[in-house]
Amino acid sequence: MSTRTEDLSSSTPPSGPTTPPSALDDRATAGPGGGPLAALRRRRQAHVPLRHRIREAGGILRFLEVWVSGERHGRYGFATIRIGLGAVLTGYLIVNLADAPRVWGPGSAWMGNLRQDNLYGWPFNLAQKAAESSIGFSLWYLATLACGIALILGWRTRILIPVLYVLFTGLISLNPVVTDNGDLTCRLLLLYLAFADASGVWSLDARRRARARPSSNPTIARYLKVLGEIGTIVHNFVLVVVVINLCLIYWTAGLLKLQEPLWREGTAVYYPLAIRLYQPWPALSQFAWGTDFGVHLVTYGSLTIQLLFPILILSRYTRWLALMAAIGLHLGIAVLMGLASFSGFMALMDAILISSTSYLWLEGKVLVAAKKVRAAVLPGGPEQQDPEQQDPEQQGAVADRAGPARKPAQDKVSVGKDGSGE
Amino acid sequence: MNFLYRRIVIAVVGVVAAAYVFSVVVVTGKDLGVSDELYATVRDDYMRPHLMQSWGLFAKGIVNSDKTIVMRAQVQTPEGNVVTTGWVDIGEYEWQGILHNPTPARTARTTYKIAGDMQIAVRKVPTVVVPAISKDLLSDRPLSSGDYLKTLLDQPQLNSTSRSSVAAFVNLDNVATRLTTLYAYRFWNQPVVAVQWSVVISPVPRFGDRDTGAREVPTTVAASGWRKAPLFDAATISAWTTS
Incomplete structure (x- = not known):
């Protein structure tokens, strides 16, 4: 050879x-x-x-x-996941701040054997030691919160993401009763981000790297280049794995639903919405299940989108349909059932399917809007010109x-x- | 990187990725034709706990009932008297934390989940054990409900499957007693002497009856006798009385 x-x-x-x-490289652009x-x-x-x-x-x-x-594909998608993950995680921890001692801290001692059954070893079980005292638990919780904020900013993500994974997994392992598939998705995404280039764009890391001077030592420079090439290969495979995993989630969920008579009858969506503890807005829930047609439409629509998701994402046109439907589904669950963090984590995974073209288009719009705001706030400056005219x-x-x-x-x-x- | 080395790296990473995807297919396809043996091997040897996935949410056995624990307690007043409180629906209390709240706290559905697990566990335990649940356990010696039920495991008529079912129920019985004790501290903020709880399942109206709101009669799937309150340290009690 x-x-x-x-x-x-x-x-x-x-x-x-x-x-x-x-086609293959946009460096020329x-x-x-x-x-x-x-x-x-x-x-x-x-x-x-x-x-x-x-x-x-x-x-x-x-x-x-x-x-x-x-080259590294989907960096904007991964950056969006990183920022979204940090934001949802931070929001989730802030929302639970007052109840945290009862959920995971010293007040969660009621779980007894349920907690001991968890399979996480070192260093995740350090959380159990920390949770025995108020101070230890507070430190663990605040460290997780700080890492969530750092994740949004994209600060030292190579080290940050594994640390956050340990902190978050340790935290949720303290209470297996209240954990849900949102936590599972968060953990999975953190694992994937650990192997992908999560801070290639829209991050402090990217800014730092852009400012850094290349190494003058040729051996180190070559070593870094090889590492970068291996990183690119791993990153792209992670991208493929995330997309496959996403398809599997929707597809298996759809197939499992298909086995249930209530889904086949077209009434399944009604039942969770009718449960008291999934009704933050009872009037809204009653409105949602108010008509037979509406319930059938949402039930069969959810089923269809989940079953066809892997096919729909193959074309850029139907991909938008699938994404809008999936995000609408998660939004509905978040609002109607009060499962905001679950829906947030789940919807984030869909972000990988949005093309970098769309992200850049959105970024351009945001920057133009920001410029408008700056011009309005600071009149007389050079940015007063209407950006739409440019x-x-x-x-x-x-x-x-x-x-x-x-x-x-x-x-x-x-x-x-x-x-x-x- | 050298042409050959690059291809080797691609092959190695590709094989790892393919193996991972295969494992994900197996663990997510448990109820879709994957053999139990393969599922158990992949789950236990490769996926648990970090990579384990399951996406049957709102699919298998779709939730269709309100599930709650109602409880009462014997608490000690500042004068030293022991008084019995009225019954409180913890599910109703938790719902108040969810109502009109776009981001409910994680504690909000704890009782719902424990009650749901209890419903499943009770179905599996042999009928010979069920009456034991409702016996009062107020001995001064540290005898928990779990200890009491464990003695049942020695009964000769229980086979190994029954024993594991009883053990699972014992675990939940302990959890319910501990949880309701802490709720008693939260509700009445007095030293708790004993608690008593019931798991109540109330199916929501069927789809065709949703306008009339006609529901089936709620079922009490497990009702405990009085349980001596387990001891908790000050930090635990403080977390429940102050947060």
């Missing part, structure tokens, strides 16, 4: 014609002529169908190899000024047809 060496970062396959910048929005516009115009890209790469295996090892290139430049962390050139933003979230 030959051991030829090549540089995949150039995105030019050894065989076949030169790949257009839009970060030229001096425009910001991310302009780059996106060019990318959309130059969109290359998947089958062409496979042919240009020199076959499906070669295409997959380049896809897996060439041409998109200038808007892109606005986005670029958000900081050096915004590096669209290192993220893929256009593919959308490979079924992997991009």
Whole structure:
């Protein structure tokens, strides 16, 4: 076997014609002529169908190899999960602050054997020691809260995420009675984020890395480069695993529901909504189950979306339908059943399916809106010009000024047809 | 990275990812045709506890009942008298914390879950054990309900399955007694001498009866006798009386 060496970062396959910048590498789009929005516009115009890209790469295996090892995909999706996870987790801990001693702290001693049954070993069981005293428990709880905030900011995530995983898992292991699938999803997402590039964009880490000077020692530089390439491969596989896991969640939940007569009759949604402890707004719940048609529609609609989810996400058009339906489902559960943290954690996983193109579009809108607000608050400044009047290139430049962390050139933003979230 | 090394890394990471995905398929497909043996192997050897997943929520055995624990207590007044309180529906109390609250605390559905577990556990225990639940256990010596029920495990008519069912119920019986004792501290803020609890299941109206609100008669699936209140340290009691 030959051991030829090549540089995949150039995105030019050894065989076949030169790949257009839009297909395999958007580094070329970060030229001096425009910001991310302009780059996106060019990318959309130059969109290359998947089958062409496979042919240009020199076959499906070669295409997959380049896809897996060439660049880190879905970094905006992972960044959204990271920020959302930190926000939901922080909110969850704040909401439970007053009750925390009873839920997990010294007041949870009523669980007795139920707690001892938990399977987590060291270092997770340190939480049990900490929970024996008010001070120890408070420190554990506040440390978890602080890590949740740091996760939003994307500060030292390589170390932070494993630490947060230990703190959060230790915390919820203290009370297996009140834990739910939201906690499970949070733990899973933390595990996935630990292996992915969760702070590639929209983070303090990204800003720090952009400012850092490359190592002058060639050995260290080469070592870091190899580590980065391995990290890219792992990151992309994690992306694939997250998408598959998401599909499995919806699909198995749908299949299990299909086995239940109440789901097949189209009335299943009514029953949880009629339970007192899942009725934070009784009038709203009664309104929700008020008509037969509404109950049947939501029941069969939920079932259909869950069963078809893996298929719907394959096309960029139906993917939006699936995402909107799934997010609507979680929103309904959050509001009608008072399961906000559960729904929040679950909905976050869906964020990986939104393309970087959409995230960048949203970022551009947010930055333009922020500029409007700044102009309104600080009249007379150079930013007084109406952002809507600017041409998109200038808007892109606005986005670029958000900081050096915004590096669209290192993220893929256009593919959308490979079924992997991009 | 060298061309060959890169492919090796891709292969290794790919195999690990594929093995993980296979394991997820197995543990999430327990009720979808995956064999019990394969499921148990993958769950116990590879997935538990960190990677374990289950997504049957609102699917298998969809929840269709209000489940609650009602309780009363014997508390000691400042004058030293022991008085018996009235019955309190803990589920109703927890619901007050949920009502019009978009983000209820995690304690809000504790009783619902314990009552649900108790309902399942009671179904599995042999009928010979059930009367023992309602006996008063107020001996001065530290005899818990669990200790009492454990003595039943030695009965010859219990087979191994029955024994494990009784053991599971004993565990929940202890939990219910401890939980209601702490709720007694919370409700009456007096030293608690004894508690008594019942698990009540009340099915919601059927879909066709939802407008009339016609419900089936609530069922008491387990009713304890008086249980001597377990001892808790000051930090535990403080967490329940002050938070």
